[in-house]
Each structure stands twice: as C-alpha cells, then as structure tokens.
Amino acid sequence: MAGGHSHGPGHSHGSPSRSQAGGSAAAQHKTRLRWALVLTASFMVVEVIGGLITGSLALIADAAHMLTDAGGLALALIAINFGERPATPQKTFGYVRMEVLSALANAVVLLVVTAFVLYEAYDRFLNPPPVLGGPMMAVAIAGLIVNLISMKLLSAGSSDSLNVKGAYFEVMSDMLGSLGVLIAAVVILLTGWTPADPLVGAGIGLFIIPRTWMLLREAIHILMEGTPPHVDLTLLERTLLAIPGVTAVHDIHVWTITSGVDSLSCHLVIADMARSRETLAAAQAAMRDTYDLTHTTIQIEDQALRTEEGVSRI
Structure with a gap:
C-alpha cells in the first residue's frame, strides 16, 4: 500500500525585498x-x-x-x-x-x-x-x-x-x-x-x-517561466547538495517574475531533522549570496520518512 507524501517541518518562504514587493x-x-x-x-x-x-x-x-x-x-x-x-x-x-x-x-x-x-x-x-x-x-x-x-x-x-x-x-x-x-x-x-x-x-x-x-x-x-540565464541549475543543485546534512535535492524550479525579481522553490532531503533550522538557514544564505535569490521557498524533508514511503510502495 502506497504511503502519503510526507514533508518535514522546515518549509520556509524567503521574504522578497522592498524592490520586489x-x-x-x-x-x-x-x-x-x-x-x-x-x-x-x-x-x-x-x-x-x-x-x-x-x-x-x-x-x-x-x-x-x-x-x-x-x-x-x-x-x-x-x-x-x-x-x-x-x-x-x-x-x-x-x-x-x-x-x-x-x-x-x-x-x-x-x-x-x-x-x-x-x-x-x-x-x-x-x-x-x-x-x-x-x-x-x-x-x-x-x-x-x-x-x-x-x-x-x-x-x-x-x-x-x-x-x-x-x-x-x-x-x-x-x-x-x-x-x-x-x-x-x-x-x-x-x-x-x-x-x-x-x-x-x-x-x-x-x-x-x-x-x-x-x-x-x-x-x-x-x-514560459524558464530558468534565468545567469543561473546554472546544475551548479545550483550541487551548491545545495554541498550543505552539511543534505542527502538529496529534488523539484528544483527557478524562474523570473519580472526584471530583477527571481524566485526559487525546491525540496531538500536531510538525514537529521534536528538540524532542519540550521540546514534551512544555510540553504537560504547560499541562494542569496551565490545566486542573488532572496525570494525562495524551500521544503525540508526527512530522509527516514522518504525511505519508509519507498518501502511501503514496493
């Protein structure tokens, strides 16, 4: 029997700047x-x-x-x-x-x-x-x-x-x-x-x-909500995977709302949910400092729950 898709508690929306808002x-x-x-x-x-x-x-x-x-x-x-x-x-x-x-x-x-x-x-x-x-x-x-x-x-x-x-x-x-x-x-x-x-x-x-x-x-x-030209999605994924505790990244989307206003959404799978806040803060900082992405929606997921879901689907 297939299990439901579970999300961890670390679901955050980065706040857009004044110029964006x-x-x-x-x-x-x-x-x-x-x-x-x-x-x-x-x-x-x-x-x-x-x-x-x-x-x-x-x-x-x-x-x-x-x-x-x-x-x-x-x-x-x-x-x-x-x-x-x-x-x-x-x-x-x-x-x-x-x-x-x-x-x-x-x-x-x-x-x-x-x-x-x-x-x-x-x-x-x-x-x-x-x-x-x-x-x-x-x-x-x-x-x-x-x-x-x-x-x-x-x-x-x-x-x-x-x-x-x-x-x-x-x-x-x-x-x-x-x-x-x-x-x-x-x-x-x-x-x-x-x-x-x-x-x-x-x-x-x-x-x-x-x-x-x-x-x-x-x-x-x-x-068409294409990826902004200045963002290399492969490198961005590697940046997220390099954050300590992150085991997988999926559902990455980066798009432009209007000139100077880019957005990102993604799911991060981590091994230790006790470090979810720390991981989330590191991901937001990496997106802001490396790719100038301040309007972000990042979902933290528990690796253990994803493993259990995978087993239940078999």
Missing part, C-alpha cells in the same frame, strides 16, 4: 523614461513632417521606429504603474508581469513595422522618387542629437529592466537610423543618387531585427 527594476527609472518619451514623441512629429516634405523613406522609417519607441516608453510607464499596485488574493504577485507583457508587445510591433519598411524600401529602390537632400540632412542631424540624449537617459536602467532595455534598444536603433539618414542625405547631395534613401531605410530595418528578436525571445522565456 513594491515594483520592478524599471520603477527606479520612471523619470528618465518620461523625459525620453517627451523627447521621442516630439521629434517623431518632426520626422514625419520632414519625411513627407523631403520624400525620404529613411526619415519615414526612422519616424516609424520612433513611433514604436514612443509607444514602448508609454507602455513601460503604464507597466510600472501597474507593477506598483499592491498584491491581491487573486493576484498574489500583483501586476509586476505587466512589464514583460509590455516588452513582448513592443517587440511584436517593431517587427511588424520593420517588415513594412523593408517592403517599402524594395518598392522605392525599383522606382526611386525624388528626395530633397538638404532638409533631409537637417532633420537627420536633429534626430541624431535627440536620440543620443534619450540613450544617455536610458543607459543606466538598460541592464536592470527588460522594459528599459527594450526602450534603450529602440532608441539606439533610431540613433543609428538618424546616422544612416545623414549619410544617405550626404550621398544624395553630392551625387544625386536617390536610391541611397531606400537602401538606408532597409538597413535600419535589418539592423533592428536581431535585437528585437532577442528581446522577444527573452520576454517569451520569462512568460
């Missing part, structure tokens, strides 16, 4: 995101007008990217506001995953816009329209300055938050796009070769695809 890493950069949004949205209008006046696809492509930038920054700010809402009985982690959903939406929109730009570039390369190089160059220089300022604002948070990273990548692509538009404008002014414009437009689209794809994969990985 109160919102995502992106929340620390809210003011910078707001300023970047104001700059991006304002200059997007300038680029649209400039693209229509000059007939430049490169400017229109850059304006389209700036549109997704503005949308991404706005979504990031919305996600931060949702993430700061308190947890509820129905949503025990609150709304912190809105950040990941926002990053996913940004990546999808940017890929769609890029596909349109590539199609338009192909059409214009076959039938190049007239382009005004002088005004095109002036708008490109202004765009380059605006994008460099926005990059500076977002660079500090790009390593902390998936959302800020997505916004930083988009602004960076716009900066390179403005540089490309500037080069195309110079070519048109010096040689009159207008196909340089759709070629640069296509180049902007091709440049951003790999980075957008990486952002999309990262967002999906989090939503």
Whole structure:
C-alpha cells in the first residue's frame, strides 16, 4: 500500500525585498523614461513632417521606429504603474508581469513595422522618387542629437529592466537610423543618387531585427517561466547538495517574475531533522549570496520518512 507524501517541518518562504514587493527594476527609472518619451514623441512629429516634405523613406522609417519607441516608453510607464499596485488574493504577485507583457508587445510591433519598411524600401529602390537632400540632412542631424540624449537617459536602467532595455534598444536603433539618414542625405547631395534613401531605410530595418528578436525571445522565456540565464541549475543543485546534512535535492524550479525579481522553490532531503533550522538557514544564505535569490521557498524533508514511503510502495 502506497504511503502519503510526507514533508518535514522546515518549509520556509524567503521574504522578497522592498524592490520586489513594491515594483520592478524599471520603477527606479520612471523619470528618465518620461523625459525620453517627451523627447521621442516630439521629434517623431518632426520626422514625419520632414519625411513627407523631403520624400525620404529613411526619415519615414526612422519616424516609424520612433513611433514604436514612443509607444514602448508609454507602455513601460503604464507597466510600472501597474507593477506598483499592491498584491491581491487573486493576484498574489500583483501586476509586476505587466512589464514583460509590455516588452513582448513592443517587440511584436517593431517587427511588424520593420517588415513594412523593408517592403517599402524594395518598392522605392525599383522606382526611386525624388528626395530633397538638404532638409533631409537637417532633420537627420536633429534626430541624431535627440536620440543620443534619450540613450544617455536610458543607459543606466538598460541592464536592470527588460522594459528599459527594450526602450534603450529602440532608441539606439533610431540613433543609428538618424546616422544612416545623414549619410544617405550626404550621398544624395553630392551625387544625386536617390536610391541611397531606400537602401538606408532597409538597413535600419535589418539592423533592428536581431535585437528585437532577442528581446522577444527573452520576454517569451520569462512568460514560459524558464530558468534565468545567469543561473546554472546544475551548479545550483550541487551548491545545495554541498550543505552539511543534505542527502538529496529534488523539484528544483527557478524562474523570473519580472526584471530583477527571481524566485526559487525546491525540496531538500536531510538525514537529521534536528538540524532542519540550521540546514534551512544555510540553504537560504547560499541562494542569496551565490545566486542573488532572496525570494525562495524551500521544503525540508526527512530522509527516514522518504525511505519508509519507498518501502511501503514496493
């Protein structure tokens, strides 16, 4: 007759830090995101007008990217506001995953816009329209300055938050796009070769695809509750097994809730239940100090009970 699955008394939930409980890493950069949004949205209008006046696809492509930038920054700010809402009985982690959903939406929109730009570039390369190089160059220089300022604002948070990273990548692509538009404008002014414009437009689209794809994969990985890239699960298991008294480890799960908030749950089998508190404290310290995992759920199990269960199942 099969015995029931028994757990020891050492079942502990590590307490999340204030940053985990109160919102995502992106929340620390809210003011910078707001300023970047104001700059991006304002200059997007300038680029649209400039693209229509000059007939430049490169400017229109850059304006389209700036549109997704503005949308991404706005979504990031919305996600931060949702993430700061308190947890509820129905949503025990609150709304912190809105950040990941926002990053996913940004990546999808940017890929769609890029596909349109590539199609338009192909059409214009076959039938190049007239382009005004002088005004095109002036708008490109202004765009380059605006994008460099926005990059500076977002660079500090790009390593902390998936959302800020997505916004930083988009602004960076716009900066390179403005540089490309500037080069195309110079070519048109010096040689009159207008196909340089759709070629640069296509180049902007091709440049951003790999980075957008990486952002999309990262967002999906989090939503699928994949193991964080910086955590080696094999080494983590060895770390737990190296704790004195631990005889086995099973049901290990490590996942990301949102940027900067990783969680772990696992079961530790120990030989001496009298040392359960000591073992639990050592496991929590190892996870915190070695892997920066402070939100942990660790179940202590008695080896003797597991052995009895195994015998009863035979």
